[in-house]
Amino acid sequence: MHISNGIIGGPISLAYGVVAVALLALCLGRARQDLNDRLAPMAGLVAAFIFAVQMLNFPVLPGVSGHLLGGALAAALVGPWVGALCVSVVLIVQALVFADGGISALGLNISNMALLGTAVGYLVLVGLMKLLPRTAAGVGLAVFLASIVSVVLASQGFVLQFVLGGEVPLTIGYGQISATMAGVHALIGIGEGLIAAVTVTTVAKVRPDLVYALRGARLAQPATGGLPTRVFVLGGLAVAALLAGGASYLASGSPDGLDATTLTGCTVDADGVITGGSCIAQRAQDHELGGSFLADYGIKGVDDATGLAGLIGVALTFAVGLAIFWAVRRRRNAAAESAAGEQLPAAGTPAAVSAEK
């Protein structure tokens, strides 16, 4: 969703720039209390993580690309003030070091993605955490939903900017643009929500001191074994399916169809590297990641695979499929558990893999 130079008129860009600077100054003031020895490297990592997932870009509307935003993730891990700074840093570095996003549009981009996205994500998160149990599943669900809301609202921030300073009358109505943006970003939000939820729950389980939203408190153990997990998965799936259905309906008229977000048509070699065919992940690698930090750094010196960049690309494009796969595996694990009466290794263990071969 990086706006490039010249999309939004000068006066509006300037106004947003002023607002962004003022709000960032506020964040800096508040962050000073938070940014201690521990939070400084954490903030750096959150920024790096967001930087990495933002590398997958695809066009959504004239002059606007869609990708993960990371505001809710940042808010959950380092709080709203430092979180907004993290996302801003990502945007500044992208503009200056990677020529991504216009320098004169920095104010616009920071307003949408860093300020609006993080603030909304944090508010939703705090609200949900009050309602949901303080278990891993509860936190995960809260982060998941906060991500979706934050991404969708940030996209509406762009629409507002376009209405104010788009400088060109369109045959398609602003309502339609708004709906399309919301639809596409709901889908993006699901992918982002899954990634953010997995990340935050893992961190919360092992290092609760690193999750700002928990404020240092340990997670509660689920009262009844397994049930909240299932609730989480099914609830998440329901929301995902709903949004996906609605979104693809809304987005079907957008210039870049959603079919581009699948990997159909790609051939994949031994190590999961895309070797042929045409699909978004590959395009993204060629155009965006091909020259990017991660693509160059991924597995340099060890293999010509795409490493983290590839992994992230894969995960994002498969985000929706993953949700289903995840649920199926969970249920199968649960079944196997009750059948064998023994604990199968948890997520990511090979037992499940071989069982499915």
Add this chain to the structure above:
Amino acid sequence: MGAGHTHPMYVHGHSPVHHLAPEVKIAASVLFTVVVVATPRELLPAFGAYAVIVAVLAVLARVPAGWLARRSLIELPFVATAVLLPFFAAGPRTDVLGLSVAVEGLWAGWNILVKGTLGVLIALLLAGTTPARDVLIGLDRLRTPQAITQIALFMLRYLDVLADEARRMRIARLSRLDDPRFLWQVRGFAAGLGTLFLRAFERGERVFLAMRSRGYTGRLPAALQEHTRATARQWAVGAAVPVLAVVVLLTDRFLV
């Protein structure tokens, strides 16, 4: 770990532009971009003059044209959509090559195209001649709040750490017979993502503590970068770029 060692956008070289202090280059790029964006889209000759300025800079920096062309592909989505605008814009229409397009849309498309391209090119020249770490040093010297430069510094280092940890985890899986067909990789990814985050954090945290134990106070010691500080002459040279752009804008505005 190589914090901001270089980045793939960096073109190694020893041109005068490379040797310009980073703070000068950043200030000049930002101001130049602002002037470009502030130029009314109808002033065609001005944009031509800007393009000449950019071309001269590229030659001075000895950045290959092919490299610039390839890297500016990042702008492709915008180009594609700028091309679409004439078809979606409302208002009076005209015929171009037998197609009916909106006049307003044509102008808007041109506006995005030319300002976007010039902006990307100037940003690429900055990135291509300035290692990432120097960009941060430049921002620091331009009085950017320390919280921001510090987060940015850690971010660059963590990108390396993340890539490095991801590489390690992948080798570990491969050498123990993981069969990373696509789906498995996605599944392993979901499980591995949180672990990757934690591992990267904990390694980065240890590195941070090691820096602390060698006297780090939140900014890189000045003695390591003394050679890159801007002289008055460099400021004068750097200022020439935006000043030239303003001159172009004004002459065009009032003469044409």
Add this chain to the structure above:
Amino acid sequence: MTALLLDDVRYAYPDGHQALHGVSLHIEPGERVALLGPNGAGKTTLVLHLNGILPVSGLTGSSGTVSVGDRTVDPKDRPGLAEIRRRVGLVFQDPDDQLFLPTVAEDVAFGPANLGLRGAELTRRVDEALAAVGMSDVKERAPHHLSLGQRRRVAVATVLAMRPDLLVMDEPSSNLDPQARRELAEIVLGLDVTLLMVTHDLPYAMQLCPRSVILDEGRIVADGPTRELLSDAELLARHRLELPYGFAVPATT
């Protein structure tokens, strides 16, 4: 029959640094060989060739062939590579390169599960391997929250659990406490495998490996019975090796 055969292996890292300048080596099944040499000699680089992690295909400066048993390492031959990785168990010099799952038990189970083991058999394998390195009590902890020595022991367990034919260990004894080091020696002596062990600990090499190879600047400069090589003080000194303080070559092995 050969367990391992390297023929004129050369390798340059992507940054242009030439680490191996033509290494040829032949190991019989059941042999235990120590790989000695100064820091930066190329030992780790050599070891990473043994299951196809290096070379990166398409790099200049890299050539030669590596065969394990009757198979040749070829990055393009996927089933062949899987078979080689099944046979070769590689303990990395840095345990952080080896451990990646959220708990120790899962990590040790990963390899055997990929071999097709499951259920009670899998659990037994894991327990055995962890018991062998004395790490049964950290089973449920996160590997990255262990001390370095504990991580190294778990790293050894992950490979032992796969029961490889050819066991390759890159400085397995560093960071181990003295008793763990002796126990590791006993484990290795009790296994019926071919062994290639990189080490800077010459007495340890003497204890475990009848044969030694000295690598320096990417070339093999000596190959022979360990006892003989270690008695040649002049040879050792030429390659930055020397017997440690207080150590005398024992009269009997």
Add this chain to the structure above:
Amino acid sequence: MTALLLDDVRYAYPDGHQALHGVSLHIEPGERVALLGPNGAGKTTLVLHLNGILPVSGLTGSSGTVSVGDRTVDPKDRPGLAEIRRRVGLVFQDPDDQLFLPTVAEDVAFGPANLGLRGAELTRRVDEALAAVGMSDVKERAPHHLSLGQRRRVAVATVLAMRPDLLVMDEPSSNLDPQARRELAEIVLGLDVTLLMVTHDLPYAMQLCPRSVILDEGRIVADGPTRELLSDAELLARHRLELPYGFAVPATT
């Protein structure tokens, strides 16, 4: 006068694992002390306390005081902490934790530059430190492109370049080739510093440190002349320590 004083130091990691259960230790200026103990004893955890890296403030399970010279470590006292970090030089167990700048030369210069050195003096410091560990020829290379042993040597150089009063090294000799290990011993013996060295290499401890402390399960279980401790086979065995194969306590130091 004391160089280092620990009083009833307790520490629990954020995941709840209690690593130190009340450690008290007193070291005089100029003493050279070896810190011995099995894997997971808490040696690294202890060492990280010595310049205020641990504890994380506000965690339960952590208490006690650490003083360096006349100063007490206090995370809230920023200038005090800076002064302590100037005095204490810490070589981490994992060199990857220590090295982070793009080139070896810059990394070694980082500490002295933070101390305010610059220009020719800074260059001289860097060159000296790198020469001492025999790494002058990798000056312009990237630390993460070095072999593990090379990285460890550079890590030692980064700390030597700061000329600390109290030198704390966590297993400095692991992954070093035998000659580098001896050279390190010579460097340390030639320095006029207080030394605390964690090691699993008992002969090395004997060679370098007249006094030894044994840590086990987060508690100090023995403290005395190294020669005496190492002659007490029963004590050693109780804490997973033992003299290596082929080593006999030499008659003279």
